[in-house]
Amino acid sequence: MIELKEVNKSFGSQHVLHDISIVFETGKVNFIIGRSGSGKSVMTKCIVGLLEVDTGEVLYAGRNFSAMSNRDRKEIRQEIGMLFQGSALFDSLTVEENVKFPLTLFSKMTAKEMTDRVNFCLERVQLEGSNKKFPSEISGGMQKRVGIARAIAMNPKYLFCDEPNSGLDPQTSIVIDTLIKEITYEFNMTTVVVSHDMNSVVEAGDRINFVNEGSIWWKGDKQEILRSSNQELNDFVYASEFMRVVKDNIK
Amino acid sequence: MQLFTHIGRYFLLMSNVFRRPEKWKLFFKATVQEIDKIGVQSLGIVALLSLFMGAVICIQTAANIDSGWIPLYTIGFTVRQTMILEFAPTIIPVIMAGKVGSNISSEIGTMRISEQIDALDIMGVNSANYLILPKIVGAIFIFPFLIIMAMFLGVTAGALIGVLADLLPLADFETGIQYDFRPYQVVYSLFKTIVFAFIIVSISAYHGYFTRGGALEVGKSSTQAVVYSIVLIMVANLLITQLILT
Numbered sequence: 001m002i003e004l005k006e007v008n009k010s011f012g013s014q015h016v017l018h019d020i021s022i023v024f025e026t027g028k029v030n031f032i033i034g035r036s037g038s039g040k041s042v043m044t045k046c047i048v049g050l051l052e053v054d055t056g057e058v059l060y061a062g063r064n065f066s067a068m069s070n071r072d073r074k075e076i077r078q079e080i081g082m083l084f085q086g087s088a089l090f091d092s093l094t095v096e097e098n099v100k101f102p103l104t105l106f107s108k109m110t111a112k113e114m115t116d117r118v119n120f121c122l123e124r125v126q127l128e129g130s131n132k133k134f135p136s137e138i139s140g141g142m143q144k145r146v147g148i149a150r151a152i153a154m155n156p157k158y159l160f161c162d163e164p165n166s167g168l169d170p171q172t173s174i175v176i177d178t179l180i181k182e183i184t185y186e187f188n189m190t191t192v193v194v195s196h197d198m199n200s201v202v203e204a205g206d207r208i209n210f211v212n213e214g215s216i217w218w219k220g221d222k223q224e225i226l227r228s229s230n231q232e233l234n235d236f237v238y239a240s241e242f243m244r245v246v247k248d249n250i251k
Numbered sequence: 252m253q254l255f256t257h258i259g260r261y262f263l264l265m266s267n268v269f270r271r272p273e274k275w276k277l278f279f280k281a282t283v284q285e286i287d288k289i290g291v292q293s294l295g296i297v298a299l300l301s302l303f304m305g306a307v308i309c310i311q312t313a314a315n316i317d318s319g320w321i322p323l324y325t326i327g328f329t330v331r332q333t334m335i336l337e338f339a340p341t342i343i344p345v346i347m348a349g350k351v352g353s354n355i356s357s358e359i360g361t362m363r364i365s366e367q368i369d370a371l372d373i374m375g376v377n378s379a380n381y382l383i384l385p386k387i388v389g390a391i392f393i394f395p396f397l398i399i400m401a402m403f404l405g406v407t408a409g410a411l412i413g414v415l416a417d418l419l420p421l422a423d424f425e426t427g428i429q430y431d432f433r434p435y436q437v438v439y440s441l442f443k444t445i446v447f448a449f450i451i452v453s454i455s456a457y458h459g460y461f462t463r464g465g466a467l468e469v470g471k472s473s474t475q476a477v478v479y480s481i482v483l484i485m486v487a488n489l490l491i492t493q494l495i496l497t
């Protein structure tokens with residue numbers, strides 16, 4: 001479980017996050033949704049420690065991550081896996097080496113155990129056979145899957161996904177969403193997904209947090225989100241013609 | 252004000268770079284790769300420049316001293332002094348700043364904008380140490396070899412052109428390159444080179460590491476990396492020369 005308590009973050013005079021308090025549950029896919037510029041990425045970066053919070057606390061299973069020194073954070077860092085928006089694969093390493101990278105650095109595994117683990121992770125994302133390819137030689141959807149494989153290599157307790165569907169076609173999107181959902185349940189992870197794609201929300205969202213102007217505006221599950229009467233949330237959810245058709249069918 | 256921000260950030264970055272590597276094995280592997288990338292792959296250009304410069308300095312000196320009063324061995328002496336004192340240890344690094352500096356800056360800058368550095372940080376890897384230290388160690392290790400090679404080739408080319416173009420007898424050239432030879436000048440040159448190697452790699456890495464934005468900014472960073480490296484090499488050269496040779 002990850003808990004944020006009254007987190008605030010400003011850049012100069014721009015107050016981006018206002019008193020964010022939120023709980024991300026274990027074994028659930030927790031979504032953060034909201035318009036562009038609402039502060040989703042800043043929030044995620046504060047949670048994983050790429051940015052420091054100004055005030056407030058970020059707790060990982062009760063451990064106060066935001067108050068720790070970089071050295072103490074290391075232990076928790078190794079429980080975190082992250083899938084980046086642009087996959088962020090190391091482009092000088094092959095697919096296999098990318099997945100193996102955290103293992104070589106942080107695990108006490110033997111070479112054989114590492115290879116097994118790498119193969120397990122790559123099979124889990126249906127990418128067997130691409131081991132020796134370089135990131136530039138595979139498609140965007142495949143890169144995302146390698147990103148997931150690398151993120152789960154260390155058997156993390158916490159998985160973060162920043163816009164896992166950006167730049168993917170609807171079908172590939174669903175493959176990624178399903179994968180995130182399945183591994184969350186399978187390994188009982190606390191998963192946080194940042195997205196503005198309503199399809200993924202409906203596909204994979206267990207808990208949904210709507211961020212607006214740097215505050216948590218609304219929270220609920222995917223049944224509730226379609227029926228909510230919150231004005232800003234409705235504007236966001238039913239922005240597209242497609243979702244408006246869905247809405248008419250619900251009624 | 253901006254200047255102080257840069258200086259502060261630079262030293263903060265360096266304090267993260269000079270830490271114990273996570274895995275020594277990976278560090279050595281990376282260092283060897285950097286030695287290859289920075290040093291071995293620059294052998295050709297360094298050799299070419301040194302040969303031509305050695306030859307040109309020889310011709311120039313010969314053309315400028317045909318008064319009869321100045322002994323011919325001065326040509327050999329001048330070629331040696333120029334190569335050892337300035338051309339090899341200063342001009343070669345300036346050229347390397349263009350080649351290696353822009354490369355380092357764009358490599359690290361690309362990793363920054365494509366979130367690869369964030370990915371390292373999230374895993375708990377000290378990204379500054381992991382990416383930059385092997386480059387600094389590699390460059391400091393290989394630069395002196397490049398520079399010694401440059402000195403050697405420059406003097407050899409001077410001798411060759413001197414004889415082939417009939418500018419002076421080989422014996423005179425030999426007298427010249429042995430005349431008043433002070434080994435500590437070579438030490439001074441190698442010391443300079445090591446300082447310059449550090450400047451090139453650390454400044455370029457700094458510009459890459461703090462790149463913000465997209466591909467355009469990566470390009471800007473690498474231009475800045477080269478410009479600042481060269482300016483700092485020149486300033487450092489002046490300081491070191493003033494301090495050591497006087």
Ligand SMILES: Nc1ncnc2c1ncn2[C@@H]1O[C@H](COP(=O)(O)OP(=O)(O)OP(=O)(O)O)[C@@H](O)[C@H]1O
Nearest residue numbers: 011014016034035036037038039040041042043196
């Ligand atoms: N490093 C930074 N320095 C200054 N301002 C920043 C920084 N990062 C983000 N911001 C500002 O914070 C605000 C929120 O940005 P953020 O990236 O969190 O938006 P987002 O919700 O992730 O949007 P998107 O959906 O487009 O990714 C923006 O106004 C942005 O300009």
Ligand SMILES: [Mg+2]
Nearest residue numbers: 037040041042
């Ligand atoms: Mg974002």
